Amino acid sequence: MTDDILDEVRQDREDEQNEADTGTVPAPFGDYEGHRVGHITAQDEPIVVDREDSYIRAFIDSSFRDDVRLGNYLRIPYPVSEEQDVDFPTSMLVGVINRLEYATVANITDKQDGGYRHEPGEQSFSYVAQIEPISTVTFNPEDDASFEQVTVDKPPKPGCDVYLVEDEEFLRTALRIPQEGAFLGHMAVSGDRIPSEESPLPYYLFNPNATDDNENLGEPAIFRHLQVAGSTGSGKTHASKNILRQLATDKRYTIEVPPEEREEDNVDVQDERVRGLNTTIIDPEGEYVEMGNDPTDGGYTTDFRNDLDAQNIRHGGIQQDPDVGFEVFVPQIEDTNITHNNARSFGIPFEIVRTNRQLLYSSEPPERTRSAINQTISRYFRECNDPQSGYGNPQPTYQEFSQYAEMLLDDADNSPITQNESVLIAARERIVDQYEYRRIFDHGTDSLTDLTQQMFAPGQVTVIPTDHLRGSTDRIVVSCLLAHIVQNKIGSNVNYPHIKGTPMLLALDEAHEYISEASDPRERYLVSNFQQAAKRGRKDKFGLYVITQTPQDINGEIRKQMNTRIYLGLERDVVESHDVYVPKEFKESVTQFNKGQMVVKQPDVRPVELVGLPVCLTRHDS
Ligand SMILES: Nc1ncnc2c1ncn2[C@@H]1O[C@H](COP(=O)(O)OP(=O)(O)OP(=O)(O)O)[C@@H](O)[C@H]1O
Ligand SMILES: [Mg+2]
Known part of the structure; x- marks a missing residue:
């Protein structure tokens, strides 16, 4: 060479x-x-x-x-x-x-x-x-x-x-910014996508899971709770449908097998298993039921769909998605009409009161009245458990309880509860033969407890519309539902360990209606349940997704636990409220946001501006 x-x-x-x-x-x-x-x-x-x-x-x-x-x-x-x-x-x-x-x-x-x-x-x-x-x-x-x-x-x-x-x-x-996860929107500056409108940077919510084999990277943001806030019409529901749509997948999360289940089976049950997420949405306006269907928006064109597919953004009615279930369950209350198609109905069983006596505190009862109510409830459920008793009925009902309470609280000379006539009257007025309780409890063939497995099934989006309910009926029904979920999720020795053993995201639109700085005792009870649930979310794989136009009204303890915050356009007084933490660099601009513009802060990532998709990825009529 x-x-x-x-x-x-x-x-x-x-x-x-x-x-x-x-x-x-x-x-x-x-x-x-x-x-x-x-x-x-x-x-x-x-x-x-x-x-x-x-x-x-x-x-x-x-x-x-x-x-x-x-x-x-x-x-x-x-x-x-x-x-x-x-x-x-x-x-x-x-x-x-x-x-x-x-x-x-x-x-x-x-x-x-x-x-x-x-x-x-x-x-x-x-x-x-x-x-x-x-x-x-x-x-x-x-x-x-x-x-x-x-x-x-x-x-x-x-x-x-x-x-x-x-x-x-x-x-x-x-x-x-996480490399992958649930798509929230594109990075933006003053409403314009960056680095360029043609190829903007997608922003994801951190969501490691067993399916992607990256659980060792840390805790999914959803289990550290999320709050969406924005003034009326700013696009909270539109944005939330799009976010919840991304979370409706076949991804599974590792979760502890509840001790209650292990005792039952007894035979080499493992300590942990992987399960799909159950997303349960409380839908006060009947808007999320539409998530089963494809968008009717004119912007949902073939080109747009191809674009979404190219970016791995999930879209279309969940009903048609082979990877996830979609079910609508409507609470059946006397004298109300259920107008949703393909919906199953469920009754609120009086049995729920057994472990949640506070649900029967209407206005704040004085101490002695409260005690009389509690004793009456305890005695009734004790009798129910006793086959020898005249009330030995394994299926407690409000109607029967009401009769029992009337007898127990009837006569000051003979009542085992108290000799104080005025206390008896006050207790009777609150629990005996109440029109509202008669309407709420024990209707329909299947109850919330009968259907617990189907309602909170893994790998399913469950929507519970309450748009047929009003005022206090709505609040009591939602309180019963939430109490059932939260108690069984975080309690010990629970009756429905299925809930505890399933990763769950609980979404609550118009949340200020249910978990505010409560004055009424029923709501206060719910708030205290939520406070505990929020603190323990990570361990129990239980995420709260709270949507509200007045974040300052959400109970402070709960608010503090919301580690991911999404702010759409906000009124100035909300931004300036001491109770609402808007990152300082966005305090001014967030009051002038257009639809779709948002500030997002998730754990370990600095706050950024995003623009959401202009088209709702499922149906959203309004
Ligand atoms: N990013 C967006 N781009 C275009 N239109 C949007 C966007 N977000 C919301 N909209 C439209 O604005 C209207 C209000 O949106 P949405 O119902 O989500 O608001 P909201 O904040 O939930 O209101 P409310 O306080 O009444 O619950 C709807 O018609 C919706 O289609
Ligand atoms: Mg809304």
Whole structure:
């Protein structure tokens, strides 16, 4: 072989090597050009990174002034250092513009005749962006594992170039946005999708699970609870249908087998198993029942559907989805009409009162009345359990209880409860022969308890509309339902361990109606149940999904447990309420949001602006 040939071979190898090198360097590292908008200035103010308040300013070139806006993400490469054996920066600071200003340049005055018709004009001022640092993203050419995100620990150098962030993967790393999960919307700045309208960055809710074999990454955000808030008509229901649609999948989660079940079977039952999610939606306006059907929106075109498929966004009526079940269960209450198609009805069994006596406290009973009511309830259920008793009825009913209570509370001389006539009267007035209780309890052939397995089945979306109910009837029925779910989810020694043993997301629209800072004792009972449930959600695989227009009215303890918050357009007084935490950088803009615009904060990810899909992914008539 001649030297020439050897040289050629050597050259070929080198070329190959170089090609491989540049091929593995992802944008915006390597020789990626990018959209430069200006440079870091230190002229009038120092460049500061500080544990609390950082101060980084960029001078924006005159020709790029129109390209930057508040909320834009910028990247600032740290220059190549002497030790680096590559000739491109491997580390970049990423920040967000939180202030834009025209700064006066020395020797300019606008105090002159004719004002701006003559010099100076806009170009006589410098345009300066103040940048809030978010993180540093590094790229290690030796390591395949693309980008790494670390906290900012040094300022950018004066004069460094400043670029718009245009690369999705890079931005995702900088903001620590999950790579996958449930799609919530696209990243946006002032309502416009970024990096570009054509290929915006999708934003996901963290949702590791056994099906994707990534449960070791951490807790799904849904089990740390979620709150959607927005003023009337801001799109809460539209957005929630789209989010819940994404969670309606065949994904399974590891959950502990309830001890109650283990005792029953007794034969090598495992400690853990995997199960699909049951999503139960309390639907006060009868809107979520439509989630079984395809959208009727004109925007749900073939092109749009293809676009959704390309992004792995689930869409269409859940009824037709082979991966998940969809069932509607309507509470059957006397004198009401059930108008939903394909719905099963269920009665509220009086038996629920056995473990939830508070459900029979109407207005706040005085202490002695409460005690009389409690004793009456306990005695009745004890009799029910006793086959020898005249009331030895394994199927307790309100009607029978009412007769029993009337007898027990009838006569001050003979009552085993109390000799105090006025207490007896007060207790009778509250529990005997109440029209509302007669309407609510024990109707229909199947009861909530009979149907528990079917209603809260794994891998199913269950919608419970209550639009046929009004006022206190609605609240009592929903209280009974929620008490049944929550008690069996978090209680010990429960009667329906099926609920405990199934991962569950409980969605509550118009939640302020049910779990506010309660004055009425029934609601207070529910609130205390929810407080416990919220605290224990992670262990029990129980997530709350709360939708409200007045987040300040939700009980504070429950509100505090909502680790993911989604804010659609809000009224100013809500934003300013001490009880509502809106990230400070969005306090102003959130009051001017258009439909679909939202701020999202999920655990371990900084708050960002998103735009949801303009089309509801299931039917949403309104
Ligand atoms: N992202 C969006 N793009 C376009 N239209 C939307 C969007 N979100 C909601 N809408 C429309 O706005 C209207 C109100 O939406 P939605 O019912 O979701 O509001 P809401 O906040 O739940 O209202 P309410 O307080 O009455 O419950 C509906 O007609 C809906 O189709
Ligand atoms: Mg709504």
